Amino acid sequence: MTDLFSLLDLADLAVARAEGVLGDDDRAALATTVARLRSRAGYAGDVVVVAFAGGTGSGKSSLLNALISERVAPVGVVRPTTTRSTAVVPAETDTDFTALVSALNVDHVVRSDALASTVLVDLPDFDSVEMAHRHIVGRVLPAVDAVLWVFDPEKYADHIVHDDFLTRLTPYEDQFIFILNQVDRLGTNAGSVRQDLESKLSEDGYSDPEVVQCVASGDLQLDDVVASIADRFSTKTTVLAKAALDLRLGANTAWKQAMEHPEIGPDSDPDSRALALATFTWLGIDAYDYWYSIERGRDAGHGD
Ligand SMILES: Nc1nc2c(ncn2[C@@H]2O[C@H](COP(=O)(O)OP(=O)(O)O)[C@@H](O)[C@H]2O)c(=O)[nH]1
Ligand SMILES: [Mg+2]
Known part of the structure; x- marks a missing residue:
């Protein structure tokens, strides 16, 4: 099982690799989500x-x-x-x-x-x-x-x-x-x-x-x-589950956006596109895995 900070590092990598693959607004939206979650992770256990x-x-x-x-x-x-x-x-x-x-x-x-x-x-x-x-x-x-x-x-x-x-x-x-x-x-x-x-x-x-x-x-x-x-x-549990869900949905959205706009970027090359798509997929799977482990713990009554 991963943790939220590893997921956020992976999400940063996804944002970096999205350059020239996602449109500027779509990439900025993903970056905003990751920055917000990093700030939230700073006091995840407090409130x-x-x-x-x-x-x-x-x-x-x-x-x-x-x-x-x-x-x-x-x-x-x-x-x-x-x-x-x-x-x-x-x-x-x-x-x-x-x-x-x-x-x-x-x-x-x-x-x-x-x-x-x-x-x-x-x-x-x-x-x-x-x-x-x-x-x-x-x-x-x-x-x-x-x-x-x-x-x-x-x-x-x-x-x-x-x-x-x-x-x-x-x-x-x-x-x-x-x-x-x-x-x-x-x-x-x-x-x-x-x-x-x-x-x-x-x-x-x-x-x-x-x-x-x-x-x-x-x-x-x-x-x-x-x-x-x-x-x-x-x-x-609630804070981490919400963050994992945001990252999973963010990764899925980025993947769909990249698939819908294959023409983006004047110098976009197939390798960086494939690498970005693989990173979105990897983030989506890891975020799902993490979310699932939190929810399983919640169902088993191991909340905090
Ligand atoms: N009878 C009854 N009136 C309520 C209840 N909760 C709120 N109210 C009344 O409904 C009105 C609107 O309440 P308010 O809390 O301002 O709603 P808000 O706009 O969702 O914030 C007020 O006049 C409250 O006194 C309740 O459980 N029962
Ligand atoms: Mg009110």
Whole structure:
């Protein structure tokens, strides 16, 4: 089994060998992914970064506040706040969160002891303008390790969250927890709405989606959410699995891009092209192998 730093060295080699084989933008995208992961690897064992995602009014900010028993994120804002986000970081830590905060465009950082080893990020709402979508998909989601997708009883089938985000993110399913919030408003119908949301997520392409029910305001019901976070998002496993997945998908994408554009580069020669393709393949296989060994450890209960 390899480790993340060997994989990152191999990924650097793939970026170097991509010169003249991938287009400039495609090569820069791969290089950006590798640089981001190298920076993330520097504090891989310290914290897991978990974002709250979902439509306006689903209860993301309420849930964040309830989880840390403090009102740090604004609740009940009528209009979407586009790119404003709040992050809660552990109070007792020497970890430098500067790179993370700048990657996420976080403008409000709060320190709290409520959740050890976890950074919580309250994202902008997902049903806002297209620019914000691109920002979330392109910059924010890649920079976090795991996501709590928060749904409410009215808008849980809303096409934006499902079509623009979830259907495109199925490879990351182990990094996600799905939450049906505001079940206090559903009474005895909570179970059937939860099942309906699970069916919707299956249609999106998730293999065995489990939805956790929750009440994030008033008479709180958070135990299942807290247990799910503890159970599913153990620090190192989640961080390393996400990094391995990013590298595997990055390698696959580079390989496809090279195959689709065989003409790139005025002096591209067949040998360097073959070498680049072999390196993308090698990276993809090693990253898969590494990811698989992490997931096997996770299934066997050897999280951290
Ligand atoms: N009844 C009920 N209302 C909730 C619950 N969670 C949040 N709310 C309310 O829903 C509204 C939107 O919540 P907010 O946290 O601002 O949602 P956000 O836009 O996703 O951040 C607020 O008025 C909250 O008080 C819940 O579990 N039950
Ligand atoms: Mg909010």
